[in-house]
Amino acid sequence: xxxxxxxxxxxxASVGDRVTITCRATQSISSWLAWxxxxxxxxxxxxxYKASSLEGGVPSRFSGSGSGTEFTLTISSLQxxxxxxxxxxxxxxxxxxxxxxxxxxIK
Amino acid sequence: xVHLVESGGGLVQPGRxxxxxxxxxxxxxxxxxxxxxxxxxxxxxEWVSSINWNSVSINYADSVKGRxxxxxxxxxxxxxxxxxxxxPEDTAFYFCAKEGRGGVDYWGQGTLVTVxx
Numbered sequence: 001x002x003x004x005x006x007x008x009x010x011x012x013a014s015v016g017d018r019v020t021i022t023c024r025a026t027q028s029i030s031s032w033l034a035w036x037x038x039x040x041x042x043x044x045x046x047x048x049y050k051a052s053s054l055e056g057g058v059p060s061r062f063s064g065s066g067s068g069t070e071f072t073l074t075i076s077s078l079q080x081x082x083x084x085x086x087x088x089x090x091x092x093x094x095x096x097x098x099x100x101x102x103x104x105x106i107k
Numbered sequence: 108x109v110h111l112v113e114s115g116g117g118l119v120q121p122g123r124x125x126x127x128x129x130x131x132x133x134x135x136x137x138x139x140x141x142x143x144x145x146x147x148x149x150x151x152x153e154w155v156s157s158i159n160w161n162s163v164s165i166n167y168a169d170s171v172k173g174r175x176x177x178x179x180x181x182x183x184x185x186x187x188x189x190x191x192x193x194x195p196e197d198t199a200f201y202f203c204a205k206e207g208r209g210g211v212d213y214w215g216q217g218t219l220v221t222v223x224x
Binding site: 044094097099101 | 142151152153154157164166168169202207208209210211212214215216217
């Protein structure tokens, strides 16, 4: 199975900061990667699919990049609503896998 | 508007069974693959199972293979998860999820399954 590893596990940042989260796959997944945001007690929300395509309604401060085994999610200017946990997920194979999550906290 | 509503969760003893249901609305159900994803309290997301539109392609995580069975009834716009031989480590919120252009574009609110004696 393909394993997904996110870094860092926790990130402390301030409003207005540029934030980058990395996700690495144990084998190439081409661009078959999604990013989600999850807030406590809520279902995840899709932000990015196919590594860099912005889901409808998602603010443009979110962007994704990468292909193969290394991917990044960038928030260009962190807003109060962005403090949450972020997950990457590969869908290159029928057996999907998620990263362990990155919690973005208020500094 | 897309809605996914799970039901069937609850407290169950180890070794027993439970059947989850998910009622879908707001989209053409039989056009899409569907998934179950779970999340243990305070933990990360774990993909559980998937089923394509006509139930021909079905997949499971190794952790549930042989114990869980996914199914769907397109006439009822419903997705199911039959969970047998439940273990304490199956305790989690179970989310019904619609596959989109990439990954999951819509999620249910989740139903909690607690496996404990």
